[in-house]
Amino acid sequence: MASERLVTWGLPVENAALIIAELTANAALHGRVPGRNVRLTLKVAGGTLRIEVRDACTDRLPAVRRRPEEEGPGESGHGLLLVEELADRWGVTPGLVGKTVWAELTPKSQ
Numbered sequence: 217m218a219s220e221r222l223v224t225w226g227l228p229v230e231n232a233a234l235i236i237a238e239l240t241a242n243a244a245l246h247g248r249v250p251g252r253n254v255r256l257t258l259k260v261a262g263g264t265l266r267i268e269v270r271d272a273c274t275d276r277l278p279a280v281r282r283r284p285e286e287e288g289p290g291e292s293g294h295g296l297l298l299v300e301e302l303a304d305r306w307g308v309t310p311g312l313v314g315k316t317v318w319a320e321l322t323p324k325s326q
Contacts, residue, residue, distance in 0.1 A: 218258060219232075219236075222265075231302045231321060232265055232267065232321055235298075235299050235319050235321070236256065236258075236267055238296070239256075239319065240269050242296070243270075243271040247271030247314070247315070248273065249272040249273055249314075252272035254269060255270040257269075257270070263322065263323045264320050265320065266319075267319045267320075268318045270311075270314055270315070270317075272313055273314060274313065274314055302319075302321070303319035303321055304321060304322050
C-alpha cells in the first residue's frame with residue numbers, strides 16, 4: 217500500500233520501499249509491545265519524502281551495528297546500514313510512550 221501511495225504521488229518507489237520495509241520490519245521484530253500497533257506515516261514537503269515508523273517500545277533505541285571485517289557478514293542486523301546508505305537523513309525521536317524512527321529522501325536520492 218505504501219508503494220502504491222508513492223506512485224500516486226508521482227515519487228520513485230525503489231529506495232523508499234526498501235527503507236519502509238526495513239523500518240517496519242524492525243518495529244515489528246524489536247519494538248512490538250503486545251496490544252499495541254506499529255504506525256507508518258508518509259509525508260511529502262518541498263519534494264522531500266519523510267518516512268516515519270512509530271512503535272510503543274521505549275527501552276531499545278535502534279542503532280547501526282557495525283561488525284569487524286574479520287567476522288564477515290551475518291544474516292541479519294544490517295538493515296539500518298541500508299537505511300543509512302539510502303536515506304539522506306534518518307534518526308530516532310523518543311516519545312513519552314514509544315519512539316519514532318524516521319528517514320528522509322530528497323528528490324535527488326529518490
